[in-house]
Amino acid sequence: MAKQSLGEKFADISEKTKSSQAWNSIFRPGSIFRKGYSDSPRNRSYVVMNSLIYHLHPVKVKRHAVKVSYTLCLGGLSFFLFILLTVTGIFLMFFYRPTAAQAWDDIYTLQTSVTFGLLVRNMHRWAAHLMVLSVFLHMARVFYHGAYKAPREFNWVIGVILLTLTLLLSFTGYLLPWDQLALWAVTVGTNMMGYTPVFGDQVRFVLLGGAEIGTDTLLRWYVLHVLMLPFVAVIFMAIHFWRVRKDGGISGPL
Amino acid sequence: MAEIPEHLLKRAQEAKARATTGGDSSPTEATASESKIPEELLNRTAAAGSQPSAVATKDASEEITSPQPPPASATGPAGHTQRLLAVVKSGSIQDVKLKPVDKVHVWPHLLVVEFVAALAVTAFCVVFSIFVNAPLLELANFNQTPNPSKAPWYFLGLQELLTMFHPMVAGVTIPGLALFLLILAPYIDKNPSNKPEDRKFAISLMTVHLMFWAVLVMIGSFFRGPGFNFIFPWADGLFFEL
Numbered sequence: 001m002a003k004q005s006l007g008e009k010f011a012d013i014s015e016k017t018k019s020s021q022a023w024n025s026i027f028r029p030g031s032i033f034r035k036g037y038s039d040s041p042r043n044r045s046y047v048v049m050n051s052l053i054y055h056l057h058p059v060k061v062k063r064h065a066v067k068v069s070y071t072l073c074l075g076g077l078s079f080f081l082f083i084l085l086t087v088t089g090i091f092l093m094f095f096y097r098p099t100a101a102q103a104w105d106d107i108y109t110l111q112t113s114v115t116f117g118l119l120v121r122n123m124h125r126w127a128a129h130l131m132v133l134s135v136f137l138h139m140a141r142v143f144y145h146g147a148y149k150a151p152r153e154f155n156w157v158i159g160v161i162l163l164t165l166t167l168l169l170s171f172t173g174y175l176l177p178w179d180q181l182a183l184w185a186v187t188v189g190t191n192m193m194g195y196t197p198v199f200g201d202q203v204r205f206v207l208l209g210g211a212e213i214g215t216d217t218l219l220r221w222y223v224l225h226v227l228m229l230p231f232v233a234v235i236f237m238a239i240h241f242w243r244v245r246k247d248g249g250i251s252g253p254l
Numbered sequence: 255m256a257e258i259p260e261h262l263l264k265r266a267q268e269a270k271a272r273a274t275t276g277g278d279s280s281p282t283e284a285t286a287s288e289s290k291i292p293e294e295l296l297n298r299t300a301a302a303g304s305q306p307s308a309v310a311t312k313d314a315s316e317e318i319t320s321p322q323p324p325p326a327s328a329t330g331p332a333g334h335t336q337r338l339l340a341v342v343k344s345g346s347i348q349d350v351k352l353k354p355v356d357k358v359h360v361w362p363h364l365l366v367v368e369f370v371a372a373l374a375v376t377a378f379c380v381v382f383s384i385f386v387n388a389p390l391l392e393l394a395n396f397n398q399t400p401n402p403s404k405a406p407w408y409f410l411g412l413q414e415l416l417t418m419f420h421p422m423v424a425g426v427t428i429p430g431l432a433l434f435l436l437i438l439a440p441y442i443d444k445n446p447s448n449k450p451e452d453r454k455f456a457i458s459l460m461t462v463h464l465m466f467w468a469v470l471v472m473i474g475s476f477f478r479g480p481g482f483n484f485i486f487p488w489a490d491g492l493f494f495e496l
Contacts, residue, residue, distance in 0.1 A: 047361040057364060060357040066364050073371040080372045084379065104393045111390065122383030129496060130379070132408055143439070143460050146448030153440035160437045167408060174406050181495050183394035184403040188413060192405075192425030200422075212396075251448065 056241055058249065065250040070145075074138035075244075078166075079237065081131040088124040089226065096176070098222035100215035103178035128170050135166045147251035155243040158236055165233045172225035178218060186221075187213060258338055266338065389495045401480045402493055410474030411467050417482065432463075 004012070017023055029036025037043060045059045064070055095110040095117065097103065110117040139159060142148055148156035175186045190213070194204035209216035244250070358364075405413050415424035435442075443456050450457060479485035479493050 041359070044359040044361050048359075053360070053365070057360040060359055061364055063356040063358050066358055066367060068367060068371075073368065076368050077371060077375055080375060084376065100394070104390075107390055118387065119380070119383050122386065122388045123379050125388035125496070126382050126386070127379050129407075130375070140460075140464060144450075144457065146453060146456075148440040149443070149446060149448060150440075156440045157437050160433065164433065170408070171406060177390055178394050179389075179391040180394055180398070180400050181389055181391045183396070184400055185405050188403050188405045189409055192409075192412060192416070192421060195420075195422040195425045197422060197426065 056245075058245060061249055062252070064253045070253065071250060072137070072141060074134050074141055078131055078134045078138055079241075081127050081134060082233070082237070084127050085124060085131065086230065088120050088127065091120050092124060093226060098176065098218045100178060100218055103176065103218060107177045107179075128173060132166055132170050135163050139163055145251060149251075152243070152247045152251065155240060155247060158240045158243065162233065162236050162240060165229055165236065169225065169229045169233065172221045172229060175213075175218065175221045176225065183213065186217075259341060262338065262341065270332075391495075402478060402482045404474070404478070404494070407471060407475055407494075407496065410478075411470035413482075414470045414474035414478070 026032060027036075048054050048057060048059045092110070095114055096106045107121070110121060112118075142156065142159065148159075171186075171189060175182045190204055190207055193207060194200045196203045205211065207217075207220075208214075209220040404410060412425060412429055415428060418424065419428070443453075445453055445456065447453060473484075475494050476487045476492065477484055479490050485491075485493075
């Protein structure tokens with residue numbers, strides 16, 4: 001028997017799979033997709049039109065919008081990292097109590113005796129840094145393409161707000177492990193904000209929930225990190241995505 | 255004067271020649287013989303319209319033939335009653351058809367790309383998290399200030415500015431102003447073009463600022479040691495935690 005090429009092998013396997021009983025029982029018309037799915041321009045349109053995707057994408061986009069080298073997927077990846085951070089963050093919330101007496105121990109226990117605890121915490125940390133980076137790069141990409149110009153000016157404003165929210169989300173999360181790194185990084189950061197003219201002390205007091213960093217600060221930043229800032233960010237993201245579509249999709253090529 | 259294309263000149267000359275030789279043939283006859291309307295229909299129309307429209311056709315033919323002896327003042331050099339002023343191309347006055355845009359279906363073209371990108375990032379995060387652990391130093395201790403104390407990396411540019419300016423300028427004024435100008439960027443930059451060659455100033459300004467910022471962050475991250483003094487990471491070690 002002649003030696004098969006990789007492509008032929010793949011085609012062979014895919015044909016065998018598709019003719020198998022298991023495949024046909026799952027993908028027979030009316031099983032998962034009630035009317036089956038056949039590839040036609042009409043069905044391609046329906047996939048978008050009849051699903052949640054229609055909130056994010058139109059049925060058709062200009063060809064250049066699909067080119068990865070144009071957008072580098074940065075906006076979409078920022079959003080995806082936000083989702084990834086939400087998922088891993090919810091997992092972490094099950095094992096964490098935001099008090100000065102328990103926070104560090106909870107993280108330590110999470111790392112040492114919770115299944116996948118260490119992995120999920122690592123993922124949360126690295127995805128957070130990655131998100132700050134991707135949001136930054138997304139902003140640079142939009143600037144260099146001149147994509148903030150009319151009619152997209154206001155969406156740029158929302159984008160800058162989202163960038164600020166991303167930094168705040170990352171910064172509030174920085175305190176939560178309640179280790180030396182967290183405590184002193186936040187001390188440096190909040191001392192800086194204390195120099196706000198006129199009402200610097202008040203700003204610092206509101207941020208820290210007291211005159212010094214303590215257990216009240218931890219609770220305050222925890223609520224900001226897991227509830228308030230994500231809530232605000234989601235609202236601004238909704239407006240951002242909506243405006244992307246209303247302002248004519250991804251801006252044209254240079 | 256606009257140049258008249260050769261084929262139009264030729265056509266005009268042919269028409270002139272035809273007018274001088276066969277001028278007696280009426281124009282209605284010519285159109286009837288040239289048109290592609292079936293004969294039976296033409297016959298029917300002729301039969302139906304013979305009585306009432308006879309006057310009208312007569313009038314029309316009179317109208318057409320009447321200017322044949324034109325007033326001397328209205329004719330051109332060769333007896334023309336009309337002349338070509340300019341040739342206007344069809345698309346130049348109105349554009350009826352929408353220009354076709356090259357578009358592709360979001361499913362599967364865009365969604366597949368997005369899915370693969372998301373998958374790649376997830377894979378990267380998982381693999382990176384398997385091999386590199388997030389830092390967890392010892393329990394927070396108010397009585398022991400680590401040396402150096404550093405902010406998260408994205409604020410290290412600001413912390414670097416602290417070494418040069420008063421804290422109010424470095425911590426509030428400069429970042430506040432930067433954010434404010436960033437928000438106002440589309441309202442300041444009124445240049446409608448998005449081509450790089452048309453916006454050299456905007457691009458160079460942004461690049462200078464981004465580079466400036468990146469350099470500050472890198473100095474703050476890697477070139478600052480105990481006491482936030484300047485060090486070389488290859489000589490004195492790395493004082494940086496993510």
